[in-house]
Amino acid sequence: VPAHRAKCSKGRTASNDACCVWFDVLDDIQENLFDGGECGEEVHESLRLTFHDAIGFSPALTRQGKFGGGGADGSIMLFSDIETNFAANNGVDDIVEQQKPIAIKHQVSFGDFIQFAGAVGSSNCAGGPRIQFLAGRSNVTKPSPDHLVPEPFDSVTSILARMGDAGFKPDEVVALLASHSVAAQDTIDPSIAGHPFDSTPSDFDSQFFVETLLKGTLIPGDSLHKGQVKSPLPGEFRLQSDELLARDSRTSCEWQSFISNPNSMVPKFEKAMAKMATLGQNPKKLIDCSEVIPVPRGRVKQPILPAGKTIKDIEASCRKSPFPRLPTDKGTFTSILPVPSS
Numbered sequence: 001v002p003a004h005r006a007k008c009s010k011g012r013t014a015s016n017d018a019c020c021v022w023f024d025v026l027d028d029i030q031e032n033l034f035d036g037g038e039c040g041e042e043v044h045e046s047l048r049l050t051f052h053d054a055i056g057f058s059p060a061l062t063r064q065g066k067f068g069g070g071g072a073d074g075s076i077m078l079f080s081d082i083e084t085n086f087a088a089n090n091g092v093d094d095i096v097e098q099q100k101p102i103a104i105k106h107q108v109s110f111g112d113f114i115q116f117a118g119a120v121g122s123s124n125c126a127g128g129p130r131i132q133f134l135a136g137r138s139n140v141t142k143p144s145p146d147h148l149v150p151e152p153f154d155s156v157t158s159i160l161a162r163m164g165d166a167g168f169k170p171d172e173v174v175a176l177l178a179s180h181s182v183a184a185q186d187t188i189d190p191s192i193a194g195h196p197f198d199s200t201p202s203d204f205d206s207q208f209f210v211e212t213l214l215k216g217t218l219i220p221g222d223s224l225h226k227g228q229v230k231s232p233l234p235g236e237f238r239l240q241s242d243e244l245l246a247r248d249s250r251t252s253c254e255w256q257s258f259i260s261n262p263n264s265m266v267p268k269f270e271k272a273m274a275k276m277a278t279l280g281q282n283p284k285k286l287i288d289c290s291e292v293i294p295v296p297r298g299r300v301k302q303p304i305l306p307a308g309k310t311i312k313d314i315e316a317s318c319r320k321s322p323f324p325r326l327p328t329d330k331g332t333f334t335s336i337l338p339v340p341s342s
């Protein structure tokens with residue numbers, strides 16, 4: 001006897017009635033937020049937002065008798081007037097204001113909406129993950145305390161301590177940073193808004209891990225800003241935190257592993273994202289609506305040295321294993337266009 005399937009819009013079915021609304025949200029955001037299913041600026045911002053909501057979660061503060069934040073609870077949207085003013089949340093106000101009316105229209109919670117939009121958005125990226133989506137977070141919560149979101153000028157020790165407080169091992173921090181493969185900066189140097197962190201900001205590939213290990217040689221904008229270090233390619237932006245995490249003995253081998261073994265990156269990212277999306281939540285009380293998340297399409301290239309670079313430009317940093325042999329991209333130089341803001 002086939003199990004009962006809830007009947008949703010457009011002939012789609014779901015394992016649980018509560019999942020049907022998410023098909024309608026899917027249609028709405030693909031069309032009206034993600035420009036018809038692209039992996040562009042709004043996807044990148046939506047993925048960043050999943051982190052900035054969820055990481056407002058500190059068992060260390062709770063142990064001190066303080067409110068430690070509700071984790072992936074939508075507080076960054078419910079209390080956007082407070083949280084978007086935190087320094088580390090600079091720039092997230094844009095995507096919060098775009099997402100909020102859509103969440104209200106479909107009467108879903110902000111915590112659910114933020115994680116859903118991040119999961120759908122990243123499925124639009126070639127080679128992207130299919131992130132688990134659990135629904136049912138409550139909208140009853142409080143604003144996150146300030147200073148829980150890592151900053152690009154923080155030390156590795158401080159970033160690993162903050163992430164460790166939230167429950168992430170150093171390897172999981174590295175896996176989460178695969179997100180910086182589909183990412184650009186707007187606020188560190190506003191004169192070059194849209195400058196990406198790797199040469200392929202619409203591809204969820206390993207290039208970010210390769211290119212952060214290239215020797216930094218140039219300043220892409222008007223000067224070096226706080227949290228920025230020299231980048232290896234014109235048009236590319238490098239965060240100080242990414243440079244340090246790529247080279248630190250606590251993280252460099254996992255970093256290099258995503259170059260040596262690129263197929264391990266997406267599964268590890270999916271796992272870490274599933275954990276991040278339920279910080280502060282009891283997953284057993286949520287309903288699994290992962291079936292609504294599209295299956296990502298498109299393939300990505302294997303990691304490659306950008307044209308004009310050689311293995312001598314790589315600052316290999318894992319002492320346990322040699323840097324892998326990579327082909328070099330054809331051509332004489334690599335030029336990178338900014339991510340258009342729509």
Ligand code: HEM
Binds near residue numbers: 045
């Ligand atoms: C661990 C320490 C991290 C630091 C210090 C950090 C820092 C930053 C900074 C400074 C930006 C540029 C923001 C702007 O100026 O527009 C950025 C962008 C971004 N971050 Fe992170 N990040 C971290 C971890 C993460 C994690 C865990 C995720 C997601 C799972 C994430 C996803 C993104 C994305 C997708 C963008 C691009 C946003 C866009 O293109 O508009 N980051 N990050």
Ligand SMILES: [Ca+2]
Binds near residue numbers: 199208
């Ligand atoms: Ca990329």
Ligand SMILES: [Mn+2]
Binds near residue numbers: 044045184185186
């Ligand atoms: Mn942006």
